[in-house]
Amino acid sequence: MSVGVLLITHEGIGHSLVAVAARLLQKLPLPCEAFEVPFDADPAALLPQASAALRRVDQGAGVLILTDLYGASPSNVAARLSRLGTPVRRVSAVSLPMLMRVMNYAELELDELPAVAAAGSRNGAITDDI
Template sequence: MAVGVLLLTHEGIGTAMHAVAVRLMTQLPLRTAVFEVPFDEAPEVSLPRASAAMRTVDDGDGVLILTDLYGASPSNVAAQLARLGTPARRISALSLPMLLRVMNYPEQALDALPATAAAGARNGVVLDDA
């Protein structure tokens, strides 16, 4: 078993991130699902469908929920998901370096993956003087 990954984002972001990650890695080593919150949908409407998406990636080791923007609707839905009973950790500011870093450490437990994800995001920012 392994941790599942749920990309819980605004429309268009999760799907694009997932597609690029699959293109670069061919096959993702962690079970991954995308749930995009429609811009005009109330979080309480999104929650049951997001919960169903989370269950599709949970093999018993928990789910890492990656959101795009802290405090926005997807992040708020993620916060509610994390309290529903399935072991879950959430991290915001989803980026491609973050997602790829997580996928490169599929053996890590749920408690270790948020730090790995954050390191991927931090290390993915390069100030280029050129």
């Protein structure tokens, strides 16, 4: 059993991040999917579709949900999903370094992955002083 990863983002972000990670790794070591929230959508109306995406990546060890902007609609959808019963941990400010780091620590438990994800984002932000 492994942790599932669900990206819940604004349009154009989640699918692109998953596609690039899959290309770089050739095969994602964790079940992963993106659910993109349209800009004009009602988050409550999207809950059934988001819940279905959550169930697709859940293999019994819980789901790490990565969102793009805390407090925005995708984050609000993720918050609602976290109350449906499936063990969920949420991390915002998703980036490619964050996703890659999570995939590189696929053996970790759900409770360990949020710190790994956050470290991937922090350590992936490099200031080039040259």
